[in-house]
Amino acid sequence: MPKTVSLRPRGAAGPDRPMASLVGLLSEWLPRQRWFAGRDRPVTDLAVLSTTELFPGCLHLLVETGQGGVPAPGGTPPAGACYQLLLGVRKHLAPHLDRAFIGRVREGPLAGAALYDALHDPRSAALLLERLRRPGAAGPLRFEADPAVSLPGGLAPRLLTAEQSNSSLVYGDAYILKVFRRVEPGINPDLEVPGALAAQGCARVPAPVAWFRTTEPRPATLGVLQPFLPDAADGWTLALRALAAGDDFTTQAYELGQATADVHLALGTAIPSAGSGENGHTVAAMTARLEAAARCVPALAPFVPGLRTAFGALDGHDAEPPAQRIHGDLHLGQVLRAGRDWFVIDFEGEPSRPLAERRSAQSPVRDVAGMLRSFDYAARQRRPWRPQWAHRCREAYCAGYADRAGWDPRHKHALLRAHETDRAVYEAVYEARHRPDWLPVPMAAIERLAVRGG
Numbered sequence: 001m002p003k004t005v006s007l008r009p010r011g012a013a014g015p016d017r018p019m020a021s022l023v024g025l026l027s028e029w030l031p032r033q034r035w036f037a038g039r040d041r042p043v044t045d046l047a048v049l050s051t052t053e054l055f056p057g058c059l060h061l062l063v064e065t066g067q068g069g070v071p072a073p074g075g076t077p078p079a080g081a082c083y084q085l086l087l088g089v090r091k092h093l094a095p096h097l098d099r100a101f102i103g104r105v106r107e108g109p110l111a112g113a114a115l116y117d118a119l120h121d122p123r124s125a126a127l128l129l130e131r132l133r134r135p136g137a138a139g140p141l142r143f144e145a146d147p148a149v150s151l152p153g154g155l156a157p158r159l160l161t162a163e164q165s166n167s168s169l170v171y172g173d174a175y176i177l178k179v180f181r182r183v184e185p186g187i188n189p190d191l192e193v194p195g196a197l198a199a200q201g202c203a204r205v206p207a208p209v210a211w212f213r214t215t216e217p218r219p220a221t222l223g224v225l226q227p228f229l230p231d232a233a234d235g236w237t238l239a240l241r242a243l244a245a246g247d248d249f250t251t252q253a254y255e256l257g258q259a260t261a262d263v264h265l266a267l268g269t270a271i272p273s274a275g276s277g278e279n280g281h282t283v284a285a286m287t288a289r290l291e292a293a294a295r296c297v298p299a300l301a302p303f304v305p306g307l308r309t310a311f312g313a314l315d316g317h318d319a320e321p322p323a324q325r326i327h328g329d330l331h332l333g334q335v336l337r338a339g340r341d342w343f344v345i346d347f348e349g350e351p352s353r354p355l356a357e358r359r360s361a362q363s364p365v366r367d368v369a370g371m372l373r374s375f376d377y378a379a380r381q382r383r384p385w386r387p388q389w390a391h392r393c394r395e396a397y398c399a400g401y402a403d404r405a406g407w408d409p410r411h412k413h414a415l416l417r418a419h420e421t422d423r424a425v426y427e428a429v430y431e432a433r434h435r436p437d438w439l440p441v442p443m444a445a446i447e448r449l450a451v452r453g454g
Contacts, residue, residue, distance in 0.1 A: 021108030022087075023048070025115055026063060029102045030083065035165050035181040037081065037352065041067040049082065049217050052139035054131065058124045060141060061085040062183060062214065082183045084222055086128070088118035097121060119179065125157035125169050129177070132210040132225055141222070145210035151175070151225075165351040173230040175209065179223045180348075183214075184355040188221035192359070193325065193347040196270035197263070204263050205344050229343065235332035239378040239393075243386060250396035253375070256335060257400025259342035260371065264326065264364045264405065271325040273361035282363075286311045286422045293425045297432045299443060300425070306450030310421040313414040321407060323361040328353075330367040331374035350426075368409045369419035371397060373427065373445065380441050421449045 027043040030036050045066030052060040064082050093101060093114040100120035105113050118124035131143045133151045145151065155172030169177045180188060191211050198207030210225040235256065242249040290307055294300040300307075327334065328349030336343045349358035372394050379390035395410075402408035409416055427442035 020048075021105050021110060022115065025103040025105065026085070027065075030063075030065060033181075035167065036083070037165070037182060038065070038067045043067055050140055050214065052141055054086070054138055054141075055124075055127050057089055058118045058121075058127065059087045059089060060138075061087060062217070082220075083181055084179065084183050086118040086124065086179070088116045088121050088124055089113050090116070119159055119167050119169065122157055125159070125171075126155075128169070129153075129155065129157065129171055129175075129225075132177070132212065135210075140214050140216040141212060142215060143210070143212045145225075146208065149209040151210060166348075170228055174228055175225050176228040177223055177225045180221065182351060183220045183222065185218040185220050186355050186359070188224070188348060188355070189328070189358055190346065190348040191221050191224045193267065193271070193327075194224075194226065197266050200266045200270040202263065202266035202270070204259050204266070204342065205347075229336055229338050232336035232338040232343065235335040235337065235342075236374070236378065238337055239332055239375070240381060243378060243382050243389065248392070249389070250392050252337070253393040253396040254400035254403075255340070256342050256371070257397040257402075258404045259335070259344065260330070260367060260397075261401045261404030263344050264324070264367070267326065268324045273322070273324045283311045283314050283418075286418065289422065290425050293429045297428050297439075299432075299439070300428055300446065303446050303450035307421055307425070307446065310414075310417045310449060314418050321364055321405075323363050325359075326362050326364050326367045327370075328358050328362070328366070330370040332371070332378060333374075363415060363419065364405075365409055365412055365415045366419045366423075368398070368401060369416060369423050372416075372420060373423045373442075376445060377441055380444070417449060420445070424449060 023046050027046045030043055030046075031038065031041070043065050047064045047066075049062040049064055050060075054060050062082055062084055064080055066080060087102070088097070088100070089110060091113055093116060097116050097120055100116040100118075102115040102117065105111055105115055129151075130153065131138070132145060133153060135143050135145050137143070152172075152174070155174060157169050157171050160168045160170060160176075166181050167179045169179070171177065178190065180190075191208055194205045195208050197205045206226040206229070208224050208226055212222050214220055214222055235252075238252065239249055241247075242252075287308060290300075290304060290311070294304050327344060327347055329346070330344075334344065334346045336345060375390045375393040375397070379386040379393075398409045402410075424442045424445040428439065428446060431439040431442060
């Protein structure tokens, strides 16, 4: 058995002497993590909000970070972002945990101990599943489960490496646990929405079977366990395969449109909303995002006047269908195909947006626009670019959506153009900050939407 360092179990403790000794290590480590949203700026302040010993050698922390500089639009969180950490503490670190190593504690009760990211540790990951199998409390943490589901024990864990804003553990190819890294007060949509859809009998979304949350310093969702689809492939991978083989993708796109409409229809019933569609507030928000983006991405500036017309066209426009709960960040990477069935996953929405906004009623056209932009992204991954491939997929997707929803997104031209423009502006900021070589992809859409109107 590996030697671990044990602390006395704590409840919702504030910063204390053992935790104060970790602040320096965490301040240096956090900006290097792919899920840390403020990687372009150093951590200037770090406060430990709560500490809980989950089991000997594993600490659960909620930390609040402060960073210098002005937050950039489209991704970097403001000062005061809260993150969830699961930290392993051992006297001697096993070689297989080298890549999870954070540092050695220099002072305090943990002096000399090795600190590491416990989600990389199979032992800690297995014990975390045991917590979910046996609902109960650990300090401010609450572990809960669907009583109708019997979770088996002894499932081998593995950490997925492709996550961006969160971390995911797969257990025995049967279940997947998403651990939210950035935490905001309130219920996370990735628990709320699939749970509501499951209650409606919607089979397009894997239902939550267990979850955990915190009651302090403020109630918040920390993680969700759902069935894993081991034989499924994500839509992005399938689209790129089709492009590489020169294959048509319109049948898959049509069926994906049907699946999207199925989810929207179920959501409209599962989470009723008083929303009535787009309004002046939406136009103002889109315009503000455009102006902020133009300050961040100079290449956008020449197109701003043309893009404003896309938003202005919504004023006084009949914006049916009514606003409702939606996915909020729909693209080919957020859907899975198993056999001939499409499944929709990751209902967290855009992590850079405030939780209240992600849980608000919005036009379902926003999801449609996100998927249309994703087809364009896929088509531009190969040379020569395949604009006709993307066009055929877009048409098929909208036709499939209309088949189920009873209305055609293509007939809502002003609404669709506005949301596609808003999405392309978001993409331009993201690419400029994180993947400059990809900036021509959204800029091509920006030019189309600004100059030719869609």
